[in-house]
Amino acid sequence: MKNKRGENILLENVVFIVIIVLFISVLVFFILRQGQGAVIIEDIYSKKIALMIDAAKPGMEIELNAKSLFDVAEKNGMNKNNVVSIDGNNVVVKASEKGRKDYGFFNDVSVDVSVDGNKLVMVVR
Amino acid sequence: MNKIGGERVLYFYWFFIFVIVAVAMVVAVGLFYSNPADVRKVEAGLLGDKIVDCLIDGGEIKEFDKDLNFCNLNFEDSHYDDEQYYFLISIYNFDNLDEKILEIEEGNDFFRESCGLDKKRKLPQCSDKKVYALNKGGAVVVNILTAVRKSEQNL
Numbered sequence: 001m002k003n004k005r006g007e008n009i010l011l012e013n014v015v016f017i018v019i020i021v022l023f024i025s026v027l028v029f030f031i032l033r034q035g036q037g038a039v040i041i042e043d044i045y046s047k048k049i050a051l052m053i054d055a056a057k058p059g060m061e062i063e064l065n066a067k068s069l070f071d072v073a074e075k076n077g078m079n080k081n082n083v084v085s086i087d088g089n090n091v092v093v094k095a096s097e098k099g100r101k102d103y104g105f106f107n108d109v110s111v112d113v114s115v116d117g118n119k120l121v122m123v124v125r
Numbered sequence: 126m127n128k129i130g131g132e133r134v135l136y137f138y139w140f141f142i143f144v145i146v147a148v149a150m151v152v153a154v155g156l157f158y159s160n161p162a163d164v165r166k167v168e169a170g171l172l173g174d175k176i177v178d179c180l181i182d183g184g185e186i187k188e189f190d191k192d193l194n195f196c197n198l199n200f201e202d203s204h205y206d207d208e209q210y211y212f213l214i215s216i217y218n219f220d221n222l223d224e225k226i227l228e229i230e231e232g233n234d235f236f237r238e239s240c241g242l243d244k245k246r247k248l249p250q251c252s253d254k255k256v257y258a259l260n261k262g263g264a265v266v267v268n269i270l271t272a273v274r275k276s277e278q279n280l
Contacts, residue, residue, distance in 0.1 A: 016136055020143060027147050034158045047164045054171045057178075058197075089199050103278060106172060106210055108199035 038072050042101035045069045046093040049084065049122070050105040053091065056124040058109055067118040069095060084120055086111045163279040165250035172198075172271040173254040176212060180267065186216070186260045191229055200232055204278065211236040211249070211272040219257065219264035226265060236272035249274040 034040075045066065052062055066084070073083045076096035085092045090102040112123040179196035180186055189195065200210045211232035218224040230237075240251035249272040256267045 012136070016139075019140070023143055023147065027150060030151065031154050034154050037158070040158055043161045047162055051164060051167060051171060054168065054175070088203065089201065090203060102204075104202040104204065104209075104275075106168075106198055106200060107175065108197040 038095040046103040050103040062122040066120040165273040169252035208233040213270040215268040
């Protein structure tokens with residue numbers, strides 16, 4: 001009888017710990033997933049690239065590791081080469097078919113964008 | 126027997142605390158990621174750097190037109206009807222800071238008044254730079270105030 005009660009207490013503790021671990025895992029998964037959404041990635045990369053172009057001078061070549069952007073875009077069925085483009089003085093980032101984010105730059109230069117593996121190569125003219 | 130009952134009540138209490146913490150974290154993360162990144166302050170700083178690069182070469186102020194066409198600045202933005210950028214360049218005599226040698230202003234001049242009111246995030250964000258340089262042999266102080274609005278894309 002005494003042993004059975006001890007087993008019950010142990011079982012209750014184990015169940016409680018398992019529930020808490022599951023709970024924390026779901027929470028951590030949720031928090032990590034939040035930062036990887038197409039909308040957030042598009043917003044961050046369009047601004048990051050626009051600021052890089054603003055800081056650049058004609059003749060510069062900029063290489064940017066855009067793995068996280070390309071990963072999200074490929075997951076959404078996008079071709080890497082069509083993810084980033086320049087439209088006038090706007091940087092356009094499209095990581096999903098329906099999504100699109102653009103951000104303007106004030107530096108009056110023309111920029112050629114190409115993709116090399118996971119790197120985004122921008123040549124400023 | 127009572128002790129076991131007490132522990133069970135404690136489990137619920139702990140679980141309740143975890144739920145509260147989890148909900149708070151979900152709400153905080155949701156709020157954080159629902160706002161776009163605000164890069165206006167950095168952008169205003171870059172505009173200031175660009176003007177410094179454009180005006181000063183090797184510590185000396187270049188010969189320039191007041192319209193600053195050679196700086197390659199394009200303030201048109203297809204998202205907005207009005208200009209979202211502003212800059213004010215003031216050049217003072219180093220020996221007499223009350224003597225203003227030149228002032229150049231471009232962009233939306235309504236932004237000038239909002240600089241310094243950083244707590245109002247909906248207002249333009251500004252950057253203020255002070256540079257010492259030589260102008261025709263004499264020392265000058267160059268103040269460059271820049272502002273960027275673009276609130277709709279950054280808030």
